[in-house]
Amino acid sequence: MKAFTVEQGIVAPMDRANIDTDMIIPKQFLKSIKRTGFGPNLFDELRYLDVGQPGMDNSKRPLNESFVLNQPRYQGASVLLARENFGCGSSREHAPWALDDYGFRAVIAPSFADIFYNNCFKNGLLPIVLDDAIVDQLFSEVAATEGYQLTVDLSEQVVVTPGEERFAFEVDAFRKHCLLNGLDDIGLTLQEADKIKNYEQQRKAVTPWLFADV
Amino acid sequence: MGKTLYDKLWDAHVVDTRDDGTSLLYIDRQLLHEVTSPQAFEGLRIAGRKPWRIAANLATPDHNVPTSAAERTQGINGIADPVSKIQVQTLDDNCNEFGVMQFAMGDQRQGIVHVVGPEQGATLPGMTVVCGDSHTATHGAFAALAHGIGTSEVEHVLATQCLLQRKMKNMLVQVNGKVGPGITGKDIVLHVIGVIGTAGGNGCAIEFAGEAIRDLSMEGRMSVCNMAIEAGARVGLVAVDEKTIDYLKDRPFAPKAEQWQQAVDYWRTLVSDADAQFDKVVEINASDIEPQVSWGTSPEMVVPVSGKVPALAQAKSDVQRKDWQRAYEYMGLAPEQSIESIQLDRVFIGSCTNSRIEDIRAAAAVAKGRKVASSVKQAMVVPGSGLVKAQAEAEGLHEVLLEAGFEWREPGCSMCLAMNADRLGAGEHCASTSNRNFEGRQGFGGRTHLVSPAMAAAAAIAGHFVDVRTMVEEA
Ligand code: SF4
Numbered sequence: 001m002k003a004f005t006v007e008q009g010i011v012a013p014m015d016r017a018n019i020d021t022d023m024i025i026p027k028q029f030l031k032s033i034k035r036t037g038f039g040p041n042l043f044d045e046l047r048y049l050d051v052g053q054p055g056m057d058n059s060k061r062p063l064n065e066s067f068v069l070n071q072p073r074y075q076g077a078s079v080l081l082a083r084e085n086f087g088c089g090s091s092r093e094h095a096p097w098a099l100d101d102y103g104f105r106a107v108i109a110p111s112f113a114d115i116f117y118n119n120c121f122k123n124g125l126l127p128i129v130l131d132d133a134i135v136d137q138l139f140s141e142v143a144a145t146e147g148y149q150l151t152v153d154l155s156e157q158v159v160v161t162p163g164e165e166r167f168a169f170e171v172d173a174f175r176k177h178c179l180l181n182g183l184d185d186i187g188l189t190l191q192e193a194d195k196i197k198n199y200e201q202q203r204k205a206v207t208p209w210l211f212a213d214v
Numbered sequence: 215m216g217k218t219l220y221d222k223l224w225d226a227h228v229v230d231t232r233d234d235g236t237s238l239l240y241i242d243r244q245l246l247h248e249v250t251s252p253q254a255f256e257g258l259r260i261a262g263r264k265p266w267r268i269a270a271n272l273a274t275p276d277h278n279v280p281t282s283a284a285e286r287t288q289g290i291n292g293i294a295d296p297v298s299k300i301q302v303q304t305l306d307d308n309c310n311e312f313g314v315m316q317f318a319m320g321d322q323r324q325g326i327v328h329v330v331g332p333e334q335g336a337t338l339p340g341m342t343v344v345c346g347d348s349h350t351a352t353h354g355a356f357a358a359l360a361h362g363i364g365t366s367e368v369e370h371v372l373a374t375q376c377l378l379q380r381k382m383k384n385m386l387v388q389v390n391g392k393v394g395p396g397i398t399g400k401d402i403v404l405h406v407i408g409v410i411g412t413a414g415g416n417g418c419a420i421e422f423a424g425e426a427i428r429d430l431s432m433e434g435r436m437s438v439c440n441m442a443i444e445a446g447a448r449v450g451l452v453a454v455d456e457k458t459i460d461y462l463k464d465r466p467f468a469p470k471a472e473q474w475q476q477a478v479d480y481w482r483t484l485v486s487d488a489d490a491q492f493d494k495v496v497e498i499n500a501s502d503i504e505p506q507v508s509w510g511t512s513p514e515m516v517v518p519v520s521g522k523v524p525a526l527a528q529a530k531s532d533v534q535r536k537d538w539q540r541a542y543e544y545m546g547l548a549p550e551q552s553i554e555s556i557q558l559d560r561v562f563i564g565s566c567t568n569s570r571i572e573d574i575r576a577a578a579a580v581a582k583g584r585k586v587a588s589s590v591k592q593a594m595v596v597p598g599s600g601l602v603k604a605q606a607e608a609e610g611l612h613e614v615l616l617e618a619g620f621e622w623r624e625p626g627c628s629m630c631l632a633m634n635a636d637r638l639g640a641g642e643h644c645a646s647t648s649n650r651n652f653e654g655r656q657g658f659g660g661r662t663h664l665v666s667p668a669m670a671a672a673a674a675i676a677g678h679f680v681d682v683r684t685m686v687e688e689a
Contacts, residue, residue: 001261031297033252033304036260093366122366185366186263189374192230192238196266196376199229199240209469209477210242210341213269213315 002124003182007105008151009078012068013142019082020089021116025098029054038094039101043069069102073146081138082109086127087116096123106152108159110135121175122184126154128169154180216487218384219451220419223359223484227342229376239379242341243358244371245327246273246314248305249633250346254369255308265312266375272336273309274317275302276326277633281596281623289320298634325599325625328352328566332436333599335465339454339481344371349566349649351442354451355435356458357484359419361448382449383493385418386486389426391500396683398576399434400568400647400666402426402498403441404506408516410496415447418494421486422452426500432461433572440567441649444513453485507553507679508651508664510541515651517553519669519681525549544653545661546641553679556663559642561586561593561674562656563667564623565630568647569598571605573667577620578611580671580685586619587677594636596623620674632657645673 029041031054040058045051047069049062063070069077080099086109087095096119099107106126120127130138141161142148151160154176159167171179178188189196204211217225229238251273258265265271278298285292290306293299302319309316317323317330324330328349331337337353343360344350346368353360363377371377387406407414420442427435435452442450452458459478462468469477504518515538517524523542526549529535542549547556563569563577577595586593595615597603603625606612612622629636630648632655638644640659647670648655651662665673672682 033301034256035253036256184261185378186261186370186373189238189370189376189378193374195230195238196240196374200375203226203240207340207477207480209473210338212467212469 001122001182001184001187004105004124004126004154004179006151006153007078007126008149009105010074010076011079011081011138011142011148011150012074012077013081013139014068015083015139017083018085018088021087021092021095022089024087024095025092026052028052030092030094035093035097036101038098039103042098042102043067076103078103078105079150079152080104080107081135081142082107083135084110084132086112088113091115091119093119093123096120096125100125108135108138108150121179124179124182124184126152126179128152128159130159130167130169134167215491216489218486218490218492219357219421219453219484220359220382220384220449221490223340223342223357224381226340227359236378236380238376239342241344241371241375241377242270243331243336243343244271244368245331245336245343245345245350246271246305246368247277247327247345247347248275248301249277250365251308251368252301252304253365254346254372255312257366257369258312258372263373265372268313269315270375271314271372272316272331272334273305273314274324274327274330275305275319276324276625277627277631278302279319279324279624279626280634281626281628281636283624286319286624294635322600322604325597325602326566326569326627328436328440329569329598329602332356332432332461333465333601335462335468338462338468338477339458339484344377348443348448349440351448351450352436352440352566354439354442354449355432356462357451357454357481359449359451362443383418384491385415385420385447385494385496386492387420387422387496387498389422389424389498389500391425392429393426393500393503396668396686397503397505398666398668399430399437401503401506402430402500403438403445404508404513404516404664405503406496406498407441407445407513408506409498410445412444412512412514413446414496415442415445418447419449419451420445420447421492422450423486424498424500427452428455431572432457433570436570437567441513444649454481505666505669505681505683506664507669508662509545509547509553509556510538511544511651511653512537512541513649513651513664515541516664519553519679521553523547523549523551523553546643555678556643557589557678558645558673559591560638560644561590561670562596562629562636562644562646562648563594563620563670564596564598564628565646565648566598566627567649568667569596569602569625571602573647574602574606574611575609576666576668577671578606578614580668580675580682581618581620582614584618584675586674589677590674591642592621593619593674594621594623594629596628596636597625599625618675629656631655632660638662645670645679
């Protein structure tokens with residue numbers, strides 16, 4: 001997993017509550033055998049004017065010009081700003097995969113759906129909960145300034161605006177540790193690699209046949 | 215205090231226990247198939263990780279492979295469904311890239327993972343075995359600690375050879391006495407699920423014991439452990455005895471020469487100690503067990519073939535009443551209708567529960583000299599592996615089955631979950647030797663009745679359910 005320390009990037013505002021996982025990545029894209037490549041279909045139904053299917057050449061599809069991610073000023077955005085209950089719906093990990101594949105590193109909202117919130121941490125994406133009033137303020141600042149960027153500092157647990165305003169956010173200490181160090185479950189287990197190797201040595205002495213190659 | 219078999223297996227595999235009570239459990243064997251492995255390999259690639267011990271893994275495509283000879287002769291290119299084809303091709307590519315041993319399509323050793331592992335001696339007593347498939351419990355018949363896992367865990371095992379786990383509770387299902395003639399492992403396990411319910415084993419590792427279990431062949435024990443998951447338990451177990459050891463001798467991946475004796479000595483310790491304590495004990499009288507037929511949409515909705523669809527008044531709770539009402543409707547059955555009156559449209563003999571040589575023999579014994587009823591649209595027999603198929607053909611069983619009007623297919627999961635072209639039409643009743651009778655499991659609107667292979671063959675001949683024991687006596 002990619003480590004998350006400090007991210008400075010363009011903010012894309014999605015002024016909408018209850019954005020569900022089906023909106024983030026529609027179900028016809030879940031048959032894929034990959035966990036990458038979902039970026040072009042992120043928010044597919046909002047982003048394109050036609051109905052998306054796997055295997056289409058997305059560069060040839062008609063764009064919904066008014067959708068935020070299609071507007072020139074938000075190209076290259078890495079911070080997504082949204083309203084409450086972001087990520088509700090199914091437990092599919094495809095939702096954070098799609099956001100990550102598109103290039104987002106952090107999502108700021110007043111609240112998140114539980115499973116989605118957890119899934120983000122497993123996939124190197126930082127979900128940030130800020131007060132309604134602060135989110136409101138950020139929405140107006142983004143609208144007012146083209147190229148508006150925020151700095152997200154995970155170790156300090158702050159979001160810093162271009163005007164040097166600092167908004168603190170909460171994050172579970174264990175999850176913070178994992179994200180700062182780029183440790184997913186596998187990364188954590190691999191920190192115990194020596195114990196695993198020791199175990200293998202001991203077992204090999206007692207039950208050698210278990211270590212024969214298939 | 216003594217240890218249960220599960221305690222012994224668990225203790226032998228704990229690498230580390232964390233403060234929150236979760237343990238890092240070492241995994242000896244991972245079985246891979248095409249449906250739940252692609253994103254795991256992809257994850258490794260993205261993170262730039264290498265598999266920890268690649269030689270611990272064994273792969274074979276099964277869920278998606280077509281079972282018609284015509285499609286099979288062209289290998290992967292012969293798969294008509296594009297999504298299935300991509301999945302099977304991806305497994306092939308991943309195995310080649312990472313160096314995983316694979317029994318690919320066209321290899322005689324290919325088959326359903328849970329048939330292939332034991333058949334090859336790749337499943338051994340005392341092992342931890344995982345696979346991205348809930349019926350991994352099957353391997354517990356060899357006193358291996360085996361359970362199904364999700365895709366992110368498949369990746370975790372590939373990368374670390376370990377799994378994060380919490381210890382389960384110990385449950386003993388003791389089947390006392392002997393079963394009557396014609397009663398199989400499948401009947402025993404369906405009966406047990408009928409008694410304890412689909413939540414009966416929640417949070418537990420179930421050890422199956424008692425004379426009736428000891429009397430079963432390894433094939434029969436695999437059918438029993440296979441359905442531990444339908445009883446709510448992720449793990450089913452049977453202790454090691456001479457049958458276990460005999461079955462494994464000279465299998466391709468079983469230990470050889472001096473290691474064989476060393477292994478056998480160790481395996482003999484893999485039994486629950488006499489003074490071991492179980493958290494839960496259920497005793498079953500083997501002589502009570504009749505051939506079983508499931509009537510509803512959950513494996514616990516099961517009755518003896520001589521019985522009837524239960525009346526609403528027999529339901530034990532409001533929840534059960536609602537479930538039953540919905541099941542009557544979905545299955546198109548009336549309360550108190552006799553099981554023998556249920557007419558069948560299709561018959562499926564196969565799946566990781568019942569597609570081993572003993573199952574095919576049982577079906578052929580019933581089919582011999584008889585014909586599938588004209589009212590039955592299709593009766594298919596799908597062997598669990600290429601080797602089972604070859605063995606059956608060497609014994610001439612396929613001729614008996616073909617002669618009677620059964621189809622003889624290529625190995626795979628087939629109509630068990632209808633991921634390939636083999637499936638039920640809406641409203642069709644099917645006598646099936648698989649393990650799940652959920653709504654739509656074998657095709658949209660399909661009506662599945664779970665039975666043993668002999669009972670399925672008897673139903674195919676009669677066109678409706680019938681007590682196979684009457685037919686065997688006639689013969
Ligand atoms: S036969 Fe059925 S239950 Fe067994 S592995 Fe295949 S799909 Fe799963």
